[in-house]
Amino acid sequence: MQILKTHYHPDIKTLENKSVFTRLATRCITIQGDRILLMYTQRYEDYSLPGGGLDAGEDKIEGMIRELTEETGAQNIKNIKPFGAYEEYRPWYKSDYDIQHMISYCYTCEVNQELGKSSLESYEIKNGMKAIWVNIHEAIQHNQKTMATSDKKGMSIERETFLLQLIAKNII
Numbered sequence: 001m002q003i004l005k006t007h008y009h010p011d012i013k014t015l016e017n018k019s020v021f022t023r024l025a026t027r028c029i030t031i032q033g034d035r036i037l038l039m040y041t042q043r044y045e046d047y048s049l050p051g052g053g054l055d056a057g058e059d060k061i062e063g064m065i066r067e068l069t070e071e072t073g074a075q076n077i078k079n080i081k082p083f084g085a086y087e088e089y090r091p092w093y094k095s096d097y098d099i100q101h102m103i104s105y106c107y108t109c110e111v112n113q114e115l116g117k118s119s120l121e122s123y124e125i126k127n128g129m130k131a132i133w134v135n136i137h138e139a140i141q142h143n144q145k146t147m148a149t150s151d152k153k154g155m156s157i158e159r160e161t162f163l164l165q166l167i168a169k170n171i172i
Contacts, residue, residue, distance in 0.1 A: 004086050008089050024054045029171070041129045045146045075114070082106075139164055
């Protein structure tokens with residue numbers, strides 16, 4: 001899959017003599033008209049693509065379907081196609097590694113507009129995550145405002161905003 005961008009968190013000055021943990025993840029791009037299915041996270045005041053980490057040995061497509069279904073309750077997932085991968089290096093919060101190297105594999109797909117019941121993890125519920133169909137341009141503007149003005153922003157907002165801008169340019 002084509003690498004769309006490699007991003008280094010501002011705190012990552014070098015990879016030399018650092019222990020690096022690689023995490024594989026998937027992100028799902030589901031569009032209907034100019035609306036896109038996103039996760040809004042109240043804690044971070046941002047929109048993000050549905051998705052998350054792959055389990056050890058899990059197939060990327062199966063993991064994408066699992067994450068999309070868990071987070072949004074999406075039904076009738078079909079026409080899955082690769083979009084590209086976003087690679088990032090960011091600080092790791094546990095003492096076993098210095099840096100997290102995350103590769104997010106992004107796929108487009110179609111789903112029913114009506115969503116079923118999600119099964120969010122406890123931390124996702126605690127963070128105020130919810131699935132929502134939103135105008136992609138409004139989501140981009142919202143994330144840009146959060147990046148510029150909020151002290152709540154998380155480490156993933158740069159990735160998510162870059163991907164949303166790329167999607168708006170190339171798909172919508």
